[in-house]
Amino acid sequence: MNELKLWYAQAAKNWSEGLPIGNGRLAAMVYGGAEKEIWNITELTYWSGKREPVESRSSGKGDIVKLRQHFFDGDYEAGERMAREILQPVKGNFGTNLPMCDVQLHFGHEGKDVVRELNIDNAIITTSYNVNGAKLYREMFASHEDGLIACRIWSTLPDGVSFSLHLTGRTDRFESWNESFDVWAFQGQALENVHSDGECGVQCRGQVRVRTQGGQVSGETGRLVVTGAREAVIYFAVQTDYGVVGDSWLKESMRRLDEAEAKGYMRLKANHNSDYRRLYDRVNVDFGYTGPVALPTDERIKRLAEGNDDDPQLYALFFQYGRYLTLCGAREDSPLPLNLQGIWNDDIACRMGWTCDYHLDINTEMNYYPIEIGNMPECHLPLMRYIERLAHGGRSTAKDFYGCEGWVAHTVSNAWEFSAPAWQTSWGLNVTGGLWIAGQLREHYEFTLDDTFLKETAYPVLKEAALFFLDYMAIHPKYGWLVTGPSISPENSFYANDGTKQPRSLSLGTTLDQVLVSDLFEFCLEAAQKLQTDEELQIRLKQAIELLPPLQIGSRGELQEWLENYEEAQPEHRHLSHLHSLYPAYRITPQYTPALSDAAKKTLEMRKSSDYHEDIEFTVAAFAGCYARLHDGERSYEQISHLIGELCFANLLTYSKPGIAGAEQPIYVADGNFGGTAAIADMLLQSHAGDLHLLPALPVKWATGKYAGLRARGALEVDVVWSEGRMVEATVQAFASGRKLLRYRDRTMPFEYEAGRVYRIDGELRIREGTNQ
Incomplete structure (x- = not known):
């Protein structure tokens, strides 16, 4: 059993x-x-495919200045036309x-x-x-x-x-x-x-x-x-x-x-x-055994789809299955990272307009969401090496397409670290795609506190990304903010305030871009200070941070997706990239930014309630993760139940429904498995924004259970036991020294810890003196 x-x-x-x-x-x-x-x-x-140069039709900064001016002037049609002319290369042997x-x-x-x-x-x-x-x-x-x-x-x-x-x-x-x-x-x-x-x-x-x-x-x-x-x-x-x-x-x-x-x-x-x-x-999870655990897996999935959610251990199985799939496809010596289908291939996605590639606007990132919290840091290493190679190739892209220093990559990449804009600006001109995946360097460091990794890998790569954006971004004449663009909010569209009802994709200063850049600049500044290096760059970063746009709340109380309060052309859209600050990042938290948290919650409800909501695997996993960060265990549980019961094949692999992005039949996509695994972990443990939050989104259906071995930021390992919905005891093992605010329900407690010690914490957050490991 x-x-x-x-x-x-x-x-x-x-x-x-x-x-x-x-x-x-x-x-x-x-x-x-x-x-x-x-x-x-x-x-x-x-x-298939090969490494080959990608020809740019941009003359560099001069063209980018002209292009950006169209958007400053509100002429989106001319701006998008010029972007296609200079920033939309011909598709070659991408493979x-x-x-x-x-x-x-x-x-x-x-x-x-x-x-x-x-x-x-x-x-x-x-x-x-x-x-x-x-x-x-x-x-x-x-x-x-x-x-x-x-x-x-x-x-x-x-x-x-x-x-x-x-x-x-x-x-x-x-x-x-x-x-x-x-x-x-x-x-x-x-x-x-x-x-x-x-x-x-x-x-x-x-x-x-x-x-x-x-x-x-x-x-x-x-x-x-x-x-x-x-x-x-x-x-x-x-x-x-x-x-x-x-x-x-x-x-x-x-x-x-x-x-x-x-x-x-x-x-x-x-x-x-x-x-x-x-x-x-390293990790064990137990949500309680009931009768259905003895049934074949396909019958258990079918029962859940029919509304019988009396099988809590099915969720534990799904969680550990996600870790299993990671270990199958991403070992420390893997030559490449996990792709769209992990390490398997159903021979469908690769034969159509999709590719079994590295999509850098959520899919590849989500594959790696459970790596650190799931106590598999070695499995991050193939991606770390790939990002280093991507950054190397992205230097040419930064120079050839934008006339800028540093490196940049966009929406898609391949086995040869393709970094140029893709062959359609409406989805391919995602100027922060490379930055988004490079955020996994920060994630790996925050969980491990490996200073050698910070000095030799994370900081050098992210520093060059920061140099690109410092060189590339411009002051918006209307707002006085430092903005990116033109680029997209993956892969959504909007109606500009230009008197037309023509859907637009390109704009300046999308919320995702600005959040990723803000996180980049702040991390690079902190890292440079820690490493006592690059004093001139520190000054530039401080000045730039002061000019970045804030997160904004739209006219309907939602988190705004673009710099301006545009009307969504596709309110049902599958992407939630503007909620990146809520999940997987942590600029938005219920405890520290309640107004923005309410706006994020409003965004989720608007997206779910819209007609023809694009209900696919990575969206559902993202919903679950967002609700976990909002400490709403019931809604997070509802999304995980939907993912397992209605968006999984009989073998528990997640799939994208027909009709989405040109799919004519269900297509296996790995990100739902990995994203769902990460969301379950976030329901059990959160460690961002200086907190160590125990059981932050525990649903009623998992009333009694335990887990062991989950990792937290700050080089911590956590075990928790709970009964009848209340925490009985937590054990925290420290691999580094530091301090956090310990949080459980409405209780908080300062928590200072020393490397090499183990701390036991009861349901009232009383901390026993740490013992040596």
Whole structure:
């Protein structure tokens, strides 16, 4: 009963019913049943496209000054036309992540009593069923420690394992061959012609090996065949040429398989288990067990969709599943960050106007919301490295498009750190996209207080971003404020006060831009003071901060999305970017900015109540996070319930509904899983604005429970136990010294802590003297 697992009492008919595994680079979606099983193989670096320069038609600052003047004058039509002329490059070989191949196992029999499960406590998939009086078992995992996928198949009969195996490529350039009687080799290239020219992409080469106890293995035309074995073990490894110089990568998968065989399956499994649990076991969550916990996962989801929310542990499962998905796709040595679909790929988003890429206007950021609070800081490191590379490439974009120093990136990026404006200004001219994702550097520092990281990574990257905005921004002649623009408020539109009813996208000083810049300047100023460096820059930052616009409340009591109080052209829009100051940032809090909090609440209600509200996975997760920050546990719970019950496939992966942004069918998008996980964590613990807030948004349905291992800003780790809706005890372990205001319900207490000590706190916020760890 303590195991957290997804399980099903029937075969998986398709990808969206499959179960995911991954090792931070290589992944599979596993579906099927007794007669056959398919492993849809994906790999983080398997991208179409290539690195290439992006031509700018801007002459630099002179053009930007002319462009901005149109908006100062209120001539939005001329401004948007000029922006398209100089800041809308032609789409080149941008590319997309693609699925690699399918490994297909055919067993040639039907079975009864099929049970499939993914145990997220150990990251192992198992399938079992009855056939011809015997029991057949399969188990598989993706090993981060050993860099491959391993599968063991066995039977209660000594000769009960027989199957054939073959590979099917998912891209046009893919071939496989029988290298020996028990080895199948393959190679391919990630090619497509929607997001690139169909001729450029990452190459791969790999092997599948089968080893048996008893029986026979033979290589036939197009497949490997196992007959009459007691047990079979399948090893799968692949390597790509992404970022590689020379041809050593061609033999890398063979090397991995040789080492794996030398260790043997059981040692591989033990390695996998210890490596995975080293990170996964840091956090435990328990919301209470009830009868439905014993039901198959799809039935539990269906019950919730029907309004039966008497299964509190389903929410704990969803939370830990989000951490599991993170550990599958974002390990400390992953070559790239999580993309739109994490590390998997349903082969839908990448074949249409969408791309399986890095969207920098919420989606990629939301993938990383649960990393720090979920006690997985190592999983942030691939993104940190990517942001450093993005900043390096963004220097050319800053110079070529704006004539400015520093670096800038916009709405989308790819495996080669694309940083230019995208190919349509209405959604692609998001001048703070790079700054938004770079905010994760600040997040990592605030939780870890790693001064080496601050000095060597966070401050240098964010300092160059600050230099760009100091050079790029201009004083608005009407308001006297320092503003960005023209840029967008992702990906919304408005009616300008220009006498027309033409929807506009571009303006000056959007709320999101100004908030991100404010946070950037303040953090850089604090960091420079701490590091005792860049005195001249400190002066410039102080002067700029004084000129930034304040957050504003609109005519209907809502938080204003743009510098001026425009009418929304799409009041139902899915993006809530202007609420960034509430969540995930913390410029707005109920305890310190009550008027702005009320305005944020009004914004949420207006957006939800509008006709045709765009009800999709990341929006619902954002709603849940915003309500948690407003300390409204019931509304946050309502949104999480909706996300799990109505926006998840049977395998608990979140999806975007048809009709949104051109989607014709449900499309898996990872941000709902990660955003939902982060929102649940925020319901249990908040640590921003100088507070350590225990159980800030606990819903009635989670009346009794506990958690252990959540992390807080200030290098703290927190455990809490509660009963009948009231906190019983909290334990805070300090990894650094500092002070916060301890908060629970309407009580507050100053809290000073020392590194290396553990503090116990009761329901009245009485603090016992800290003990040494």
